[in-house]
Amino acid sequence: MKHLTLETLIAVWEEMFGRGLFWLMTGVAVVVTVAYVFVLLRDRHMSMRKFLLAQLSMPFGAIAAVLFVQGITSSGFRDIGGPVDVLVLLAVAAAGAIGLAILVYTAQSLLRKQD
Amino acid sequence: MSESPYLRAALPSRRDFLAAAAGGVALAGLGAPVRAQAVRTAAKIVIVGAGAGGTGIANRLAERLEGATITIVDGRKDHWYQPGFTLIAAGLKPAGYSVSSTGGWLPRSVNWVEEYAANIDPVAQTVTTAGGTKLDYDYLIVAAGLTLNWGGVQGFDLAQVGKDGIGAVYAGPDYAEATWRAMDAFTDTGGTALFSRPATEMKCAGAPLKYAFITDDYLRRKGTRDKSQVIYAAHNKALFSVPIVNEKLKLLFRDRGVDVRYDHVLKGIDPTARTATFTIPASQAIKDGAITDTPATEQTIAYDFINVIPPMTAPKVVQESGLSWADKWVGQGWIEVDQSTLRHLRYPNVFGIGDINGVPKGKTAASVKWHIPVVEDHLVAALQGKEGTEVFNGYTSCPMITRIGRAMLIEFDYQDNLVPSFPGVIAPLEELWISWLMKETALKPTYNAMLRGKA
Missing domain, CATH: 3.50.50.60 (FAD/NAD(P)-binding domain)
Known part of the structure; x- marks a missing residue:
């Protein structure tokens, strides 16, 4: 088993978060994604007003994601040691920003139909 | 490890x-x-x-x-x-x-x-x-x-771990936790931290070095590094068996101000006096065509915190x-x-x-x-x-x-x-x-x- 397969990756993720939490998080991610696609199809357009609020939430998602990763790994900004670390930091921030934006947009769409 | x-x-x-x-x-x-x-x-x-x-x-x-x-x-x-x-x-x-x-x-x-x-x-x-x-x-x-041969370190007893500045990370999870208590208390005040590795083959030969780095880091975070000395006693003439890694580690230890002693093999400790005794093997050197023999000696180093690692077989x-x-x-x-x-x-x-x-x-x-x-x-x-x-x-x-x-x-x-x-x-x-x-x-x-x- 020297090579990475999806099975290996899932096994590692299951060990990392615990089987229950991992599949719960995967489930939540799938539900939010499906809900997002659902509201896009239902409304047949992107609401710029909702999108604006979603965009405004992005910095919070980015910061929260970075602080979360630093918190669980007992590390901080001073530990950035090279270019690859900056890329990882940006990737974490981007993931948090996009994730929260999708969540905020979807939540608005589901909770209030009117623009 | x-x-x-x-x-x-x-x-x-x-x-x-x-x-x-x-x-x-x-x-x-x-x-x-x-x-x-x-x-x-x-x-x-x-x-x-x-x-x-x-x-x-x-x-x-x-x-x-x-x-x-x-x-x-x-x-x-x-x-x-x-x-x-x-x-x-x-x-x-x-x-x-x-x-x-x-x-x-x-x-x-x-x-x-x-x-x-x-x-x-x-x-x-x-x-x-x-x-x-x-x-x-x-x-x-x-x-x-x-097997960790604790008996190979004279004067040491596992019951001492966590007290009097004695640590033993390898001994098990509870001993590792007890070692943290000793290291945490030591880094609060500063002093001399002493690290070494056995002359036998060992598991995770990097672990003794890591723990020296981590202790140095805590001393800095707590503001006690200035009044402390960190000593790493290597069992031979290198810190690590892979040459390029050895050179890098030497640079890092120099950067951190770690005092490296080569050819030091831990023989025993005196927990009361807080000293550790090392054996330095006999050596031979040639200078200006003359061979100088240095017989095996022992050296005693005082510590305030030590991570004891025994011979392994x-x-x-x-x-x-x-x-x-x-x-x-x-x-x-x-x-x-x-x-x-x-x-x-x-x-x-x-x-x-x-x-x-x-x-x-x-x-x-x-x-x-x-x-x-x-x-x-x-x-x-x-x-x-x-x-x-x-x-x-x-x-x-x-x-x-x-x-x-x-x-x-x-x-x-x-x-x-x-x-x-x-x-x-x-x-x-x-x-x-x-x-x-x-x-x-x-x-x-x-x-x-x-x-x-x-x-």
Whole structure:
């Protein structure tokens, strides 16, 4: 088993978060994604007003994601040691920003139909 | 103990990683690799030791073989995730972080004899347990690990750990936690911290260095570094066996102001006086054509905090089995296996996994991860009357923590080549946050997946 397969990756993720939490998080991610696609199809357009609020939430998602990763790994900004670390930091921030934006947009769409 | 994998095997290659990242869930359609068909056999296989190597191979064989009688012999109820000891001793994890139940990892189809092995007879092909049960085998896998010979450090007693500035990270999860208490108290006030390593082969040769770095980091964080001295006593003339890594570590120690003493082998400690005595072997030097002999001496160094690491040898049951090298590592008892196939050179139905192997490198969990598929391949091939093809190249990995939050992902092979898992992305000799993230988050899951035979 020297090579990475999806099975290996899932096994590692299951060990990392615990089987229950991992599949719960995967489930939540799938539900939010499906809900997002659902509201896009239902409304047949992107609401710029909702999108604006979603965009405004992005910095919070980015910061929260970075602080979360630093918190669980007992590390901080001073530990950035090279270019690859900056890329990882940006990737974490981007993931948090996009994730929260999708969540905020979807939540608005589901909770209030009117623009 | 160290680590740490980065487990080259555990971690994706760059191509795998990019593919996984790009393909994501789409890969699910491609699915897992095609499973090899189970091999039918009536062979009796005995595994001595249910640590990382024994448990991992038991799960692999249980999946690969049908009809085999697989017995694993180990009296210890707790499984220890040893790469976690450094994190426990750094105050980042509780003792329980490294403790799980041996039985919880073993497949149901494997018969676990909950006793220690007392005798191995490779001629009669039997293993006798401490309770007197005699187990016949067709194939034997020795995964007995190694013994920490605490008696090899005069004046030291495990009961002292956690008190009077005495630490012993290797001794177990509770001792690692007690070591943290001693180190935490020491770094509050500062003083002299003393680190060393034994002159025998040892597991995770990077761990003593890591702990020196971590202690230095805490002294700095607490503002007590200025009034402290950090001493690292190397057993020979190097800090690390891989030359390029040794040079890097020398630079880092210089940067951190660590006082390095070479050719110092810990002989004993005096807990009351807080001193440690080192043996300095005899040496010879030539200057201006004249040979100068310096006889062996002893040197005593005072400490306020010490991390004691004892000499390490093969367990007694292995040393008495006749499986050890006769002319290498004399007195240490590592078994005489081919360094590529891990198959015993005199008893071809015996294989070794993990620390017990008498090979030039690889007493780490990361190496175990690479030992397992090699032994699996050669053993299963033998059962089919074929020759295996897998080769162990000496892969060893050491996530060298250089402070809390940074590490170097050092991976190397028998030839002292650096063999980075992510060439061009994660530089092996750079102190990086990403390497720390891997050590902190991905290492244990990967290790656990290995135990289950999944990675």
